[in-house]
Amino acid sequence: MTTARDIMTPDVTCIGAQETVLEAAKKMTELGVGALPICGTDNKLKGMLTDRDIVVKVLGQGKDPAEVKAGDLAQGEAVTIGADDSAEEILRTMSEHKVRRLPVIDGHTLVGIVAQADVARALPDPKVGDLLEAISA
Template identity: 45%
Template sequence: MTTAKDIMHPGAKWVYREETLDRAAQLMRELNVGALPVSDQNERLCGIITDRDIVVKCVSKGHNPAETRCAELCEGTPRWIDADADVSQVLHEMESHQIKRIPVIENKRLVGIISEADVARNLTDDQVAEFVEHVYAR
C-alpha cells in the first residue's frame, strides 16, 4: 500500500499565523516553494498561504505585505492528510476539495506536503488523469 508519506515532499515548514506576508514570501524563496502551511501558537494547522495569495489578495489590492499577517489570508477549513493514509484517500481529499497541495501530518506534527507535482511523479497515468479532471475541470 502506497501512503501519503511515500509520495510527500518531506521537510515542509510552517509559517506562524502572526508572521507578516513579506516574511512568508522570504521563507518561500529560501525553501523554493510556492506555498506554506500556516500554524497557530501550538503548531496546529490553520491554513495554507500561497505566493499567489500574497500577490492577488494583498499586493494587487494595494496592501503592504510587511504589515499584513498570514492569518488575514487564511480562509476556510484547513485540509490535511495523515502520513499513513492510503494514496486513494490522498486523492479523494484533494479532488473533493479541489486543492493542489495538502499538508501531511504525523503524530500531530507537520512532516511534509503533497503537491500536484508529487502526484504526477508518483502515481499512475490514470490516477493523475483523474486528479486533473477533478481538480482543474470544474
Template identity: 50%
Template sequence: MTKGHPHDTARDLMSAGAECIEAHETLDRAAQMMRDRKVGALPICGADDRLKGIITDRDIVVRCIAQGKDPSKVTAGELATGLVWVSADATVEETLNRMEEHQIRRLPVIENERIVGMISEADLAKHLPEAQLAEFVQRVYAGA
C-alpha cells in the same frame, strides 16, 4: 478514480520536512520563505505548532497586493485558508479524493497532530501512474 499501489500512503507521496510560517509573520516574510525554499505554498502554524491553514503565492498576490494592501503589514494568519489536511497513513485514494473534493493542489500531511510534510502536484507526478495523474488533474482543474 483508479487506485495507486495498495500499500502507498500519503507519507509515500509527500515531500517531508514542510516548514511552517507562523501565523504572526508577515506576507513579505512568507514570500521570502517561499523563494528560499523554492515552493509555492507554506503551511501556517500557530504558537502551539499546530496547523492553522495554508498560504500560497497566489494568495499573496490576489488577496493582498492586488487589493492594495501592504505585504509587510498583513500577517499570514490573516490570509490563512483551507484547514484541509490528510493523515500520514491515509491511502493514496483517500488523499486524492480529499484534494479533488476541496479542489486543491497542495495538501498538508499530519501525524501525531503535527505537520510532517506536504503533497503537491509535483509529488503526485513523481509517484502516480500517468493515467491516474491525468485523471486527478482533469478533476481538480475542471472544478477550478
C-alpha cells in the same frame, strides 16, 4: 499500498501566523516553493498560504505585505491528509477540495506536504490525469 508518508515531501517549513506576508514571500523565495503551511504559536496548522494568495489578496487589493499577517489569510480549517492514508485517499481529497497541495498530519503534528507533482511521480498516468481534470475543472 502507497501512503502519503511514502510520497510526501518531508521537513516542511511553516510560516508563523503572526509573521508578515512579506516574510512569507521571502521564505518562499529562499525555499523555492509556492506555498507554506501557516502554523500558530501552538505549532498547530492554521491553513496554507500560496504565492497566489499573496498576489490576489494582498498586492492586488493594495495592501502592504509588510503589514498583513500570514494568519489573516488562513481561511477556515485546512484540508489535510493523514500520514498513513492511501494514495487513493490523497486523490479523492485533492479532487474533492480542488487543492494542489495537502499538508500531511501524523496525529496533530505536521510531517510533510503532498503536492500534485508528488502524486504525478508516484501514481499511474490515468489516475494522475483524473486528478488534474478534477482540480482544473
